[in-house]
Amino acid sequence: MKRIALIGMPNAGKSTLFNRMSGASAKVANWPGVTVDLLSAKLLIAGQMAELVDLPGIYDLHGFSDDEQVVRHFLCNNSIDLVLIVANATQVDRQLTLALQLKSLGLPAVLLLNMADEAKQQGITINAQQLGEELGYPATLLSAKYGQGYAETYKLIESELQKSEAMPTLSLENDFAVDQAVEDKLEQIIRHSVDVPVQAGHSTTEKIDKVMLHPWLGLPLFFGIMFLMFQAVYTLGAPLQDSVAWLLEGFRDIALAPLLSGLPTLLNSFLLEGVFDGVATVASFVPVIILFFLFMAIIEDSGYLSRAAFLMDALMTKMGLDGRSFVMLLMGFGCNVPALMGTRTMRSRGLRLLTMMVIPFSLCSARLQVFVFMTTALFAPSQAPLVLFSLYMMTFATVIITALLFKGQFNSQEPFALELPPYRFPTTRQMLLRGWHEIRHFLRRATKFITLGVVLVWILTHMPFGVEPASAASWSGWIGEFMSPILSPAGINPELTVALIFGFVAKEIVIGALAVIYGLEGSSLMQGIAQQIDWVQAYSFMLFTLIYTPCLATVATLRAEAKSAWYTALSLAWPMTLAWTISTGFYQTARYLGY
């Protein structure tokens, strides 16, 4: 099978083209360093099956950050039939160096000058054919995002693929010419075939930046936007969740309950109050999650993340982190796993480890579900978004404490330069892809962990045989009692304790577990919980849930990326300690003050 590889500088649009060619849904965002691992897809091209590989971006073939190592490793260990060099057409003056380096290795390639739409907008004209001839690679202009020039590009790839013969694997030992000859050649090619108007630039971006990066408006704007976003997720999401819960409840009462009524009591309870109630309660939050990720998609694709890094870098530096760490925390709001992987762009190990240490505090979308649930159950609709926002601020507070405490251990002085790409907006297609991606992600977690989790909770609450479900006599009651000396100072009762234990696997299970433990579902579950605990306990529980541990997938990623057992142990033990201290501190203070 022929192998085609996408190579180019970060943020050039490789993953966008990969998605367009293969129909896959690789993550696309306007931030250099989104793809940090190999991703491959099969496609039928030129009458045969071929493997298309999306790679992390590289600035040059010398690169030695972990994401760039992935590319080097790939080039050295695989034979490649055709390289698609993706370059940003508006920045050919610097992005062509990579093409020249690849040329010096003799790789079979085509040069795809992407973002032709933006080049046109800025009045940049490129004579692709002439450029290609001077470079020695066929070249074409293309917009991977909007599709202009895609048909021609595809034809070009087809014909080059038929011509090419696989290159044996490379050795990248030889030193690449960064020498003057390459530079001169570059200058010459550009002079001949590229015409850039004197005033080229993104004038809209400049205007937006005047406001967004304003010396003293910038940071308040950042927090303002964040607040509005979470307010919107809550106000739009809570009713959506309610409607889905209502539909599922209707389905249960009208169809499922009568259907299962003939079964023995215990089996009936297992299927209805265990599996169905648990999974349905979690599933009712899917719309909230989709909504949240649509907002995330817009923010990630806007290019604002780099601006956030710019605004926060000075403050983050004081904690031993940097602007990129801050961006990874923001990405962690979606899911901690890709945020941890995203730290591969950092070259200094100390910085990377410290950043990975704080990312798990980032309030991810799974924890968001628990908090939307708890805040809706225990707070007035007007207060709920504020409570939610305060938990996001808790993320930052725990990050600050942790970073200040551990920065001595993880020292770094890494010089870095970060691109600020122009502002962009995702297409509807990109947003739909993202929504679809998240649904699939949920379904995968649901089949893997969530169902299993609620089944286990059902067993714990209903065994030994014949006990009152979830009573002190049941297994879950024993566990709750056993843990109670530790968790009751934080106001966390035995029922919540059992939910927390399962939350270690995945936070979605927490809500599913509560449904099973209380034997209720939908709005009656919320009412049931509101009768059992007050807001102080609920807030303490949420603080604990936020801090104590990320999910199993995050811990596994942490371990794989850090490749150190003691580091993994530390990043499990420390949040646990911190969670207990903060929750207990909050709970006892609130009670002392008479709440």
Added chain:
Amino acid sequence: MTTLYSLSALSPGQSATVQALHVDSGFQFRLNALGFRIGKPLELIRIAPFNGPLHIKLGNTEVMLRRQDAANIEVLM
């Protein structure tokens, strides 16, 4: 008249051309790839609050660079 400065000495709105990069080779490759090459014109657009990083425009590329790293880049004004 032209004078040599370190990039960190520029004020927002000022332009200059890159003269020398006094940085380790790894970072030099990165800077080169981002467009910092001898003779290239650049402009300092703004500086982040709290004495934060510099926002620099080179050709059609915008980058942020910390003050202490910019101090190692020599420019001609």
